[in-house]
Each structure stands twice: as structure tokens, then as C-alpha cells.
Amino acid sequence: MRYFPAFHDLTARPSLVVGGGEAAARKLRLLMKAGARPVVVAPKAVAEIAALARRGEITWHPRAFRAGDVAGCGLVIGASGLAAVDAAVAETARSRGVPVNVVDRPDLSSFITPAIIDRDPVVIGISSGGDAPILARQIRARLETLLPANLGRLARFAGAFRGAVAAQIGDGLQRRRFWERFFSGPVADKVLAGDETGARETMLGLINGRDAQRQEAGSVAIVGAGPGDPDLMTFKALRRLQEADVVLYDKLVGPEIVDYARRDAERIYVGKAKGHHTKTQDEINTLMAEQALAGKRVVRLKGGDPFIFGRGGEEMDYLQARGIAVEVVPGVTAAAGCAAAAGIPLTLRGTALAVTFLTGHAKDGEPELDWASLASGKQTLAVYMGVSTAATLAGRLIEHGLAAATPVAVIENGTRPEQKVVTGRLDTLAERLEVEGVTGPALIVIGEVARQALEADITADLQNAAAALPQAV
Incomplete structure (x- = not known):
């Protein structure tokens, strides 16, 4: 956020506009609506400005700009359209600590004027930081249709x-x-x-x-935040964040998602990583219960879906056993979101007739799984938390009959800008993860559905190798 959004109280304060053209007139209209006492400095002025001056609604000095014009002003606007004049206005205002805006020159401005929705006293400003004012106006037009006139x-x-x-x-x-x-x-x-x-x-x-x-009872909403991309959050998840008094959030929930919470909501980080827990699960459960019993609306914000390897079921049982109202808001789980973002279907007609979600990490180390069942049939395996146990996972599957050459795709930071996809064979999974420096969070997709991604990577590697060879003269 380059510009800090704020609203100036200009009531009865002098505000300087340098310039007498249509751009200056547009700025004058805004200043007058805000209750300011506009002062215009310009050798000549359009009819609208001249008429306002005759009626005594503004003060107009029909001359060139002087440095002393800035003194005592709440803000200054440069609208002369003359580069040298507007630069002088900006420099003078800045040197005296007065906020200044130069029309169509954000590089000279200390503040910018947004596209405005006026439902006085409700005022909404929409800014693109000066990069795309037409886009800001289009957003304003859309919002105007959603807001009641009253x-x-x-x-x-x-x-x-x-x-x-x-x-x-x-x-x-x-x-x-x-x-x-x-x-x-x-x-x-x-x-x-x-x-x-x-x-x-x-x-x-x-x-x-x-x-x-009426004393309203506290409650807890266990909310799935999705795999990382804020656009994949549900409308209900956003509403619950806006209503929350307290937000407990995980390591997999990025700051751009937590920022959707009310600004005055208390934010508590309770992330857990292998071998390092900010808070234990028992401490998290206790904290949720204490906050809810104090009458607060608590959101337990989790990456993905809270009921798929998210321990949401344990938390719900703990809270309900203490008479606390609990709501579960599902989220897009990592398997669905990350696979889609990487262009890998989890099921495919004639190739993968089922998909199985499994965890590569258990409380006491290796998870107890039906390896023979997982290694058989036309299915896709979507492995959560499997980076650190990839060698064991691959070994067990191969040992129980899954082909060593089975394609695999590892999606690290899926759906996020820094998403990375690593492909390979099942028998080289652990080596590929080490070579590519994959540490997580990552989803491992095992099965024929990953073949297209694997072949695309092989083709790209061959093309890159060919391009690196010396060219024949």
C-alpha cells in the first residue's frame, strides 16, 4: 500500500487551487462539498470559477502563483497545466509541510484524490495509486449500484x-x-x-x-482459508473474519488473508511446524474456549479445509463438550486447489477412477496405512505433509506393487505467486525433492494424472539442453 488512506477535515479552512481551467474547476467542486474555503490563484479563469468568485463562494486572485499563497492552507492543489508552475507549487507546499496534489502528476503529489462515492456522511474513496484512474472510476460505478441511495x-x-x-x-x-x-x-x-x-x-x-x-454468548467458527490464494476463500469465510473479535491463525494462512479480519480484531498466531509448535494443540483448544466463554466471537483460521488433515474435528469436539457453539466453514482443500493450479486433474476418465487423500506424517512418525490398497488400481494419491517422509512413502508403495516409474508431481506453495511444480518418477521422488530444494508446504500427487506434467517438463529440459548446445556455422 503506497498511499495511506485518510480523510481531511477542511471545514472552513482555506485550500489553495493554482489554476483557472476545467481541471481546477473539478477540484473546486470537491473542496466546496467538503466545506473548505477555496482560494484560486490564476491569471485567467473559466466562467464557472469566475461566477463562483462573483457570488463570494470562493476567493480568486487573478495573478500568477506566489510562494506566500501556501501559508495557512489545509491543502494545495496544482491544476495550472503548466509544468513549471505546477512543479513550483509542489515544491513550495512540500517545503512547508502542506499536503499537495498536482493534477495528473502523482510524482509531484504528496496525496492523490480517489474516485469518490458520496453518501454523506458515508464517503468511500477508491484509489489505484495513480496508476489506473479509469479503473478506479469503473470500480466506483459498480459500487454505486450496490449502495442504497439513503x-x-x-x-x-x-x-x-x-x-x-x-x-x-x-x-x-x-x-x-x-x-x-x-x-x-x-x-x-x-x-x-x-x-x-x-x-x-x-x-x-x-x-x-x-x-x-442482552449478553450474547461467545462462539467459535472453525474456518477453512483455502490453499493460499485469497481469491479462493468463500464468502462465508470472509464474513466470519469480518465479524470476529479474535482470530487464531495457522502457519499456512498468509498475512493477506488475515488482513481481511476487522482492524480491531485480536490476531493470535498459533502456527505449528514439524518439531516446532508456537502453541500445542491443547493450548490452542484452551485458548479458543477461554475466549468464547468470555463472550467473544472466535475464528479459528486454518489453511485448506479444517476437516481434511486440519484437526478441525478434534477442536469441534473439545468445544462442544464445553457447551460452546461451534460452526465449521469449509474451505478449498489443498489437493483440489493445488492440483487445479498446476493443471493436474485428480481424476481422469480411463486413467484415474478414484482419488485418495492421505497424510505422509503421523503423530509417532510413519502413518499406519493400507499400502497394498494404495498401490493398486487406477487411482490418484494426494499426499499431504509428505515432504519429510517422501523416501519412506515411495518405498512402501513400490514394495507393495506400485510401479517405480509411476509419475509424481510435487506442488510447493500451490495457488500462490511463488508456486513451484517439481515432477519425476516415484522411485526418484526423495532425490528430486532434495535437488529442487522443496521444503513445503507441498502437496505430492502420485499417479498417471501427473504424466502430462512430467512429459512437459522432460520436453522443456530437452529444449533447454538443445538451445545450450553450440550452433553449427
């Missing part, structure tokens, strides 16, 4: 009752829950429909009724 009226209505609600509901958490119910309930619907009289009567009943003091 959204500002709803915000003002709520603001009128903030003091009464604060006086009636002293506890901050209870007060936030009250407002959450308000904005998704019938009172808000009445305001948006234009029935403020009816909404006011109903609101007074809510504030003074028992419901206002």
Missing part, C-alpha cells in the same frame, strides 16, 4: 442515537453487538425505506428494552 440518511440516524446507546449500554463489546443487530435489522430497513418516524419509535423501544442489555 445510506447517508441511515448513518446520520445512527449518529443521532450514539449518545443514548452509549448511556444505556456501557460495555463496549455489547454496544458493538447492538449496532451490528441494528444495521442488519428492521430499524435500518425502515430508515432506508424513508420511514424515519417509524424507525425512531422502534429504535427507542430497542434502546430501552431488554434486548439492549
